[in-house]
Amino acid sequence: MLVVAPLREAGHQVKVVPTESALNFVGAPTWEALSGEPVSTSVWDNVDEVAHVRIGQTADLVVVAPATADLLGRATHGIANDLLTNVLLSTTAPVVMAPAMHTEMWLNAATVHNVSVLRRRGVHIMEPDSGRLTGTDSGPGRLPEPEAIAEFALAQVHDEGASLAGLRVAITTGGTREALDPVRYSGNRSSGKQGMALAEAARARGAKVELIMAATDVPAPTGVKVIKVESARDMQNAVANAYDGNDVIVMAAAVADFRSASYAETKIKKSHAAGEEESAPVIELVRNPDILAGLVKRRGSRTTPVLVGFAAETGDENGTILDYALAKLEHKGCDVIVANEVGEGTTFGQDSSTVHILVAGSDQPQRYGPAPKRESASAIWDVVEQLIPSKDAVESN
Numbered sequence: 001m002l003v004v005a006p007l008r009e010a011g012h013q014v015k016v017v018p019t020e021s022a023l024n025f026v027g028a029p030t031w032e033a034l035s036g037e038p039v040s041t042s043v044w045d046n047v048d049e050v051a052h053v054r055i056g057q058t059a060d061l062v063v064v065a066p067a068t069a070d071l072l073g074r075a076t077h078g079i080a081n082d083l084l085t086n087v088l089l090s091t092t093a094p095v096v097m098a099p100a101m102h103t104e105m106w107l108n109a110a111t112v113h114n115v116s117v118l119r120r121r122g123v124h125i126m127e128p129d130s131g132r133l134t135g136t137d138s139g140p141g142r143l144p145e146p147e148a149i150a151e152f153a154l155a156q157v158h159d160e161g162a163s164l165a166g167l168r169v170a171i172t173t174g175g176t177r178e179a180l181d182p183v184r185y186s187g188n189r190s191s192g193k194q195g196m197a198l199a200e201a202a203r204a205r206g207a208k209v210e211l212i213m214a215a216t217d218v219p220a221p222t223g224v225k226v227i228k229v230e231s232a233r234d235m236q237n238a239v240a241n242a243y244d245g246n247d248v249i250v251m252a253a254a255v256a257d258f259r260s261a262s263y264a265e266t267k268i269k270k271s272h273a274a275g276e277e278e279s280a281p282v283i284e285l286v287r288n289p290d291i292l293a294g295l296v297k298r299r300g301s302r303t304t305p306v307l308v309g310f311a312a313e314t315g316d317e318n319g320t321i322l323d324y325a326l327a328k329l330e331h332k333g334c335d336v337i338v339a340n341e342v343g344e345g346t347t348f349g350q351d352s353s354t355v356h357i358l359v360a361g362s363d364q365p366q367r368y369g370p371a372p373k374r375e376s377a378s379a380i381w382d383v384v385e386q387l388i389p390s391k392d393a394v395e396s397n
């Protein structure tokens, strides 16, 4: 209910379309007072205005908050048995849903399936908060705070400009896995969230996005081409294939520096021979290729593709995060280094991060955050898109 207030405070006209059930919680007069607009729930109200399609057609953004399990089910199946579901079927605006329900309902296979189908169709579904629910239960399923919903929702519209229209970008994401034997690998804690946020932001700005995706905890956004890879060497091949034809290559994946020197074709056995209970294999490591350095070399003196590297850095007694990031920018020879502040509980797997954006030849690094990775992705694209030489050519076409 309170999502109406921050949206109106941000200067937007808000038309509330409650379901019949929603009116049991908050009546139509309250909605009308909050939104300053008349409220209806039925497709049979204001038939002369063809409200069942007009509201969806004219909206710049559709926000469903709270989205009940029932609504998610109806939206997934294209059911149009009230005004809200008609709006959802007739809009081409971005759709944001903020689910809220008891944990059992949220984790039920039907809801999980519905959320995944809707996300694949491009619906922006927030993760519910975890905490106290109605009654005495507690767990995931709680409606996020109204300001958080409004901020998430507005970000989908603001990002929908087309500043990257006509351009192609390749983004690596996730953490590589280096196989030891058919069942084991060495890996890292990268969640892939930053790369996904960059891909989503680039797509929202109109770019054609190729996502080179190593192991990750989060689904790829809709509308991007996904190439799945496992090891650093797989990723190197995929990036090499993506080199031609892309205007920007963003290396946001966590690529393992080392891999096992040898791969055991059969599972390495825990020996049971007498006297060998305590023995364990010693694994020799070798260096993985430096993919970004390879790209810089291949590009030579040309200016495209724009090459963006990531660094996970901590400051220490020998230098600050910025000192290390600057050294990496110079050493790698790429155009931009985005340095993530890492440390206990920061960046890896989190939804927020603090980033420093360093551009070659500029002595004005930008610090951004702590902010949701979605927002830092937008800040990164604001910088990177200025460096694309073909952008002016595309825009003047």
Ligand SMILES: Cc1cc2nc3c(=O)[nH]c(=O)nc-3n(C[C@H](O)[C@H](O)[C@H](O)COP(=O)(O)O)c2cc1C
Residues within 6 Å of the ligand: 019, 020, 021, 022, 067, 068, 069, 070, 071, 100, 101, 102, 105, 134
């Ligand atoms: C007191 C009460 C609270 C409810 N809370 C929720 C809820 O938080 N999430 C949910 O998915 N369903 C909840 N339900 C069940 C919904 O009311 C029911 O599924 C209804 O069909 C939702 O309709 P709607 O999606 O059109 O609003 C609740 C029901 C009652 C009686």
